[in-house]
Amino acid sequence: MLVMNMVQALNTALREEMRRDPRVVVLGEDVGRRGGVFLVTEGLIDEFGEERVIDTPLTEMGIVGVAIGMAMYGLRPVAEIQFIDFVYEAFDQIVSNAAKIRYRTGGMYSVPLVIRGPCCGGVKGGMHHSQSPEAYFGHTAGLITVMPSGPYDAKGLLKSAIRAEDPVIFLEPKSIYRIIREEVPEDDYTVPLGEGKIVREGSDVTLVTWGAMVHLSLEAAKLAAEKHGWSVEVIDLRTIFPFDKDLVIESLEKTERLVIVHEAPKSFGPGAEISAYIAENAIELLRSPIARVTGFDTPFPLAHEKYYMPNIARIYMALRKVMEY
Amino acid sequence: MLVMNMVQALNTALREEMRRDPRVVVLGEDVGRRGGVFLVTEGLIDEFGEERVIDTPLTEMGIVGVAIGMAMYGLRPVAEIQFIDFVYEAFDQIVSNAAKIRYRTGGMYSVPLVIRGPCCGGVKGGMHHSQSPEAYFGHTAGLITVMPSGPYDAKGLLKSAIRAEDPVIFLEPKSIYRIIREEVPEDDYTVPLGEGKIVREGSDVTLVTWGAMVHLSLEAAKLAAEKHGWSVEVIDLRTIFPFDKDLVIESLEKTERLVIVHEAPKSFGPGAEISAYIAENAIELLRSPIARVTGFDTPFPLAHEKYYMPNIARIYMALRKVMEY
């Protein structure tokens, strides 16, 4: 098995899927010779040529709109948004079309499209290179929204996304593109969409999170264990919608306490749904409030991003709140 | 006092504000001679001329993008989106600019802009003439999102929106444009942003809702009272974000039960935030799950919309769930 970082794992997934299935094409700004600004598509143009690795004009609306037409016709496009913060020009095409074409056509047409791009903060990217927009997509019926937290999942989830019959928004936390290295099997494997994963077992409190926050949450869990002996179960949701509600509920049956950690702003954020789902369907399990640790309700700042994003202190505060309730 | 419907109330608010403040201009598709497809801007072009009542080319991105520049320069534009379902082409301009310009410029520039348009279902409008997108806006820091449920509030809230120093998304439930008539003062009054209103007092369960669902919820409350003697307190939130959390909490202190009703799809929907806020800050008040009655997680259908939208049966089911828990 090779040890890879997430960029390499994603690159491998694309390469393998493009070899396996001639319908898979990649398109976006700078995905060709440049290999993408983070090099996720590096080298693909050499192997698959300009017809399947397509440098596009600078319009996200065009990239997604055209990719939708490609998918309807029979290709399996993977559209790169250079930074996911720029996806909003394509929002109409995503919400009004990618998400709705199957429904609109009574199931006659589908849009097997992956829209992928780097998301989230932690690299001093400022307000337009740091966003976590998963709540917008989670609220859009017809989409599947995914965010891996490491190389192994990244490869397996991207393969599932490419093979899915429905549009998938694939968010890649850029702050961990290169710093987490893992063994990644060279053979073909997939990680199923819709399944979360317990990344640390625990019995006192369930911490639900995803993306780069998984690693921070694990650190906070360790700290809580060391300092107070609290046993924190950390769930990496992986698929943000439809999320693995059973895994969360099973965990809560044991822990009876819930903390949700995400980078996106708090209000109307992705954590709200997880909280509301539990408050609607399993409130009897809870013995304390559901705490959220999130980005603040502001644009993502360049200055002091470590204070803006969830950090260990803030996660610790939330754990303390639910444990000492 | 005159008795008016909501269209007339909105028209009056625009007219009065345009008379009061020469900086107020109206722009959008068909807002001039046509008076808007629902006649909300009827007659304004006759009084204020083509310079202040501006028929635009067919691009929501352009309407909002240009209106932002107008607002930065010193006007108070009111941009009409013909149906709010078409706002998504403007999403980049709204999320990346209207909402962020104050922050981006360290407070040097602001965007006193109102984006208004008909929303929501109930008129057999199908998937692109029926949507309730308030969650997208609620999740966008920098915006204020409003939805009135009747003529009086419509006039007062629109005036507040026009006078606000921040961008306001003003959603008008088109199914009640003409069917609800109320006394509307002829003088200048405003309804403050951020304040909800108890529209029916009760002691057993708090029902939080807004827009056209207020009226349906009142019917359901009546039914519940008649059938079971349950006393349902109905709160019309009016401002969806920042919502009147104090009013909700005060009500829950009395009722200890919460039902949220909205037309928007459920998952990651606006009700999730209200639920999550309570589960985080006032869970001890609750004696039963927080129930949500919402649009289903699908595009808005043309067929059978009465079953898609919350209806009395579904609200009743939720009340029963929390009362019989």
Added chain:
Amino acid sequence: MSGLGIDRALGFYRVIDEEGRVVGEEPDIPSATLIDMYTYMVRARILDEWLLKLQRMGKVAIHAPNRGQEAAAVGASMALRREDWLFPSYRELGALLVRGMSEEEILDRALYNADDPLKGSDFAIYGHRKYNTIPAPVPVGNQIPHAVGAAMAAKIMGHDTVVMTFFGDGATSRGDFHAGLNFAGVFKAPVVFVIQNNMWAISVPLSRQTKAPTLAIKGVAYGVPGIRVDGNDVVAVYRVAVEAVNRARSGEGPTLIEARTYRLGPHTTADDPSRYRSEEEVKKYEKYEPIRRFRRYLIDRGLLDEEKDKELWEKWGEHTRKAIERSLEKPPLPVEVILEDVYSEPPWNLREQLRELRESIRVMKELGLEVE
């Protein structure tokens, strides 16, 4: 300069004038094709009028009248092969018929009865996979990049499919138009863009939509040849479309056709055009109405006479009435369709919501509430 194709983009190509007289050379189109064109236009007109009536009767949610624009829809779409793909807008009944949809199929859709292939998802949109005709998105212009993407895909897959898309003058202002045309130019996509320039976008006249001298000239901004044609002259539209389809099929790339026409009716059944345009203007354009003028041409050429014409109208009138009867008799869609086709497989949230829907129907009955 001619490399930019500016002359044709500023011109106004016509073959048959408003009196039915040939301008320039006689069209070398087989008589049967000419009669087909006429027949499709007649069928479209009959159906259009019925949809208006059905809307007034409350059977159809909304209808966007085609009156006056039949030539553009029929002429352009007749240039396609069956395997080609069409992305229409919402005002091309004629094109749907050309593609092979029957009146009944269109009516099942308009009435969203149990046979509606789109399962009641939206109003005023039509199409079917078996005719490679894609139901339009209602947001104006959304289909333009889809058409380009489909054309690019066909090229990548080595098919010789050509893709055509229709849209209105208003749609040229949308970002989708800009993105679609630009991609088509850059990637030489085998796609034909047909603007139905009917002079109005609801109440917004062309002069408020753009200051460009024509819409066809917009192709210059994308390296896409533009051709302006009399959109009420079915033969002119057909010829230009054949040329564009051939260009596309032979790998020479996209063409932008501006079919200059006029919407004689209201924007939709919900519109009141007297608010924004004069009766005189409409009267003026009535004289360019495409069916009458083409009929005159066919009669002058001896391909049709008053008698045959009357029979044609009667035949398709009867055909359409019968289709309506059948469509009206069909049962409504089952309620549960509203939860179908969101994903290839319903995830847990939709399964939960299906239970909620079923329960709500039971409770409605229990409460004695009106069921639709």
Added chain:
Amino acid sequence: MSGLGIDRALGFYRVIDEEGRVVGEEPDIPSATLIDMYTYMVRARILDEWLLKLQRMGKVAIHAPNRGQEAAAVGASMALRREDWLFPSYRELGALLVRGMSEEEILDRALYNADDPLKGSDFAIYGHRKYNTIPAPVPVGNQIPHAVGAAMAAKIMGHDTVVMTFFGDGATSRGDFHAGLNFAGVFKAPVVFVIQNNMWAISVPLSRQTKAPTLAIKGVAYGVPGIRVDGNDVVAVYRVAVEAVNRARSGEGPTLIEARTYRLGPHTTADDPSRYRSEEEVKKYEKYEPIRRFRRYLIDRGLLDEEKDKELWEKWGEHTRKAIERSLEKPPLPVEVILEDVYSEPPWNLREQLRELRESIRVMKELGLEVE
């Protein structure tokens, strides 16, 4: 045809060639203005090089080098009056200086220290209300409709303000460009669009951006006159911009200027251009570099000599170094700024979150966690 202005949109207007020789008639621009132009370009170059160094030193988050593009930014913005509004992009240091920003103000911003007027909100953007120069949105092209809206507002309010906006060749593909140009054309907005066509959008060459023969010709699609100019010839850019600003101010509407230039450096400090373009290409364009050629012209005209030139570079080099020293010494922004300026007044959620932020700082200390 000349009504469409096609000749100038396809042309390539220049006054001074790459050897510093006058092409056509001698510019009738006051000597002091010419020296100002040169000085701004020199200052921009010095600052640009320092920002690169500061980025490498880890003091500046990212920098988009201006090298090779100074003439377009300086020449165009010098056509504005102080009361006019400028919406720059992220590659116009020269224009910021022309507008009156000092090196120190720009550096405070780049270093986001306590004096940063944008309070650390984003990187690589500059501007200040007191100079009517609006900090750019990072999403490419977003500012284009803002500029048009501001120009429309000025017109509505009866001001004779002209608005100018800069953007790149890549930006012409965005919906914002389409919407902005179209509105400007329809409403005759007093706005001047300046495309810095530097031939690349990161790694995407112009030929992949559009198949239009030039970018200026895109104006035809909007009824906006387009002018193509040698963007490395500061005098040519200035003259064309003066003409456009005058047109705008006198109510004749917008102009689209394509300043054809070349980005000699990487896209940003995060880019590696060797992946997508050859050294030879860059070398070829080095010879069109705008400062050297303008210097040669000024020396030939006797407005400058080697000695004075050296002094100029030294003076502004020293000026800039001092500004850097001062900027680097300033304290960082207080942490709480991250919660400011979201609304005119913070609503309850931000007040709650401010408490959370303060508490988190306390807890960090309590836990002995590293504080930034």
